Amino acid sequence: MKCKVLLIMLWLMAVSLSYAQEANSSKFGKGLFNLKGEDNSWNMKVGLRMQLLGTSTWEEDGKSEANFLTRRARLKFDGFAFSPKLKYKVELGLSNRDQSGASEYTSNAPRYILDAQLRWNFYENFELWFGQGKLPGNRERVISSANLQQVDRSLLNRRFTIDRDFGVQLRHHFNLTDKFVVKEIFSIAQGEGRNVTTGNLGGHQYTGRVELLPFGNFAGKGDYKGADLQREPKPKLAIGVSYDHNNNAVKTRSNQGSYMETDNGFFETNINTLFIDAMFKYRGFSFMAEYSDRTADDAIAKNSDGSLTGDIVQVGNGLNLQTGYLLKKDWEISGRYTNIELDKSITGSNQESQYTLGLSKYIAGHNLKVQTDISHLEVNGGTNELLYRLQVDIHF
Template sequence: MAVLFCAMGLPLNAQDKSNTSFGKGLEVVALDSSFSMKFGLRFQTLYQGSLNVFSEKWDDQFLIRRARMKFDGFAYHPSLTYKVELGLSSRDISGGDVDEHSNTSRFIYDAVLKWQFSKNWSIWAGQTKLPGNRERVISSQKMQFVDRSLLNARFNIDRDAGIQLHHSANLGKRAVIKNILAISIGEGRNLTTDNIGGYDYTYRLEYLPFGEFTGKGDYFGSDLKRESTPKLSIAAAFDYNDGAAKQRGQLGSFVQDSDGNQFSTDLSTFFMDAHFKYNGFSFMGEYANKRSSEQVIVVLDDSSTLKYTTGNAINLQAGYLIDKSEWAVRYTHVNPDDLVYSNLKEETQYTLGYSRYIVGHSLKLQSDLSYIDKPLGDNLVSFRFQFEISF
């Protein structure tokens, strides 16, 4: 009891202070410099509503769109780094209630070790984003709009477990070329069963004719760094998923009939993209095309069907930053390659967005208004408003 009373007499205004700033996370380094760890936390609070133009019905909801914890640093030597990202919101961890995920939540997003074994070469091992379309590789914290485009929603190859080889080199006085080669399991994150199909192979090539962007600006939305000279990155990527078991390769449902019989087909995805920034103006354009080696339809006992997602899409977006505010526009068109065998439906989306960057992408307000044209369905008008905070 005496110890308790002594403790109660201690000052209550003691505080731990860290030599960091808002949005930069908390970092610790071992006294012997054998490892470091930086911890970050962020979440997005979203309101979204949509008006069915035909029925005039309004549907809306509030939700925590994303909530993530992230850990990164080096281990043993600065050339050996790691990243771990965990999802906390219901949207983050849903979709794991199948045998292939041991009927558990899929809360691990990234768990990857990176070794830079020479100046321009590094090898990654673990689960992380594949080098597919640029919009997917850009963090969901650092987007120009409330969320990614329909092109990304339908075609991206997301995360997978495997290895990646990264290389970069200078060409001439300013130009830079980057190459990434990945070999992965092909069925997405948090798989716990044996690989059903073959492996997945991804290659991405980037060319930056005017040199590197300021602060890695080719991989965040908006020209927050206000590039003093024009910066451009042009890229192409190709992904081949041998014996894809899911509708979109790494994403979608496993293509199984009501008796549990698994179907598969080879999926080939081609991406092209460009990102330009100069003096507050930014532009990003992407093209995606996904094809299957065989046409597959699975009819379930309830008469519903499972199909692979094949077709093509284009996304164009641009914005201009004035002080800490930005207006942006986006056009997206998605088109199936076959009306019978593709899981896609034709859609065209027109979007006007507004963002207020209070502390860059770490503290911001974003909203957008979209008109969605569906030739085979009811057209929609949607409105979204989101608050993002990242420590």
């Protein structure tokens, strides 16, 4: 199956090249090649990236484990069609981790498609996005995994993110003053995550987000990139608030997690998630903060007779604080503190705190870098853990 998919993609590339006016290699990190129609009515940038990861874990009870894997391997296509105001983005995941999560609701097939979106700038500063992509949730999740400050995202993201879904997003931005920028996003999505082929089982998911940039836009879209690689000459700050309502949700983590199946169908409950985040950068120093809070009308799934199914909505809150400083020759030291506190009376989970110290070498910015970090996880009433990671990231 995988071979067939790769052959189809290679064939599509060959056809595109045969009909394209240009297929020039660009600067490293700007795509493998760029295609352009003879009449300038379309273009396509083709990119490839991969992350190679090694990890070692030691638990306080003496257990240890080492693991090596291709964490991510992806093909990316983006450009415009017919008009520069109509853009598109397609991203395909090729690694086992990228494709994980197959179930009867995804036709028991690997989930190759990460993003598949059309983005139409239909009037002034208004854009309409349609298709599958990241919802406007927590900042750390919207930051591409290729542009992270540390090896991977935090425990907060793992517990509370709303990730990708299929739907419609309306985006707009305006200036309050010459520098003060305001951005607004409203989204309606299916509410069950990406690549779902059997649905919609519950209701729909509604997400709103507002961002304030009082000192203007970041250089190089740095409000959604880890580390201050642009070495902002003046302070830059972005503050964001998102609120997500998943009506009649059927999964344990809003549109993520497992389905809550019952004896006569699915358990449905309204799930609400709040995100508050900020990004600050100045002369190589960066600081990112995130807070999340999730509630549910009824967090314990039940059968028709009132008996418990065993599925529980992951309700609670989390805090993530992350900072870093870019040294000479693009070495960076970073630190992160994350605290997760689920509702123990419902989930039975213990409070978790994780401390992470990271070191990164940016050889060609985020396009070619080596990152390593060490984390200590403290679990109240549970097993503490030490985690070491080393990762190489290359992005064409």
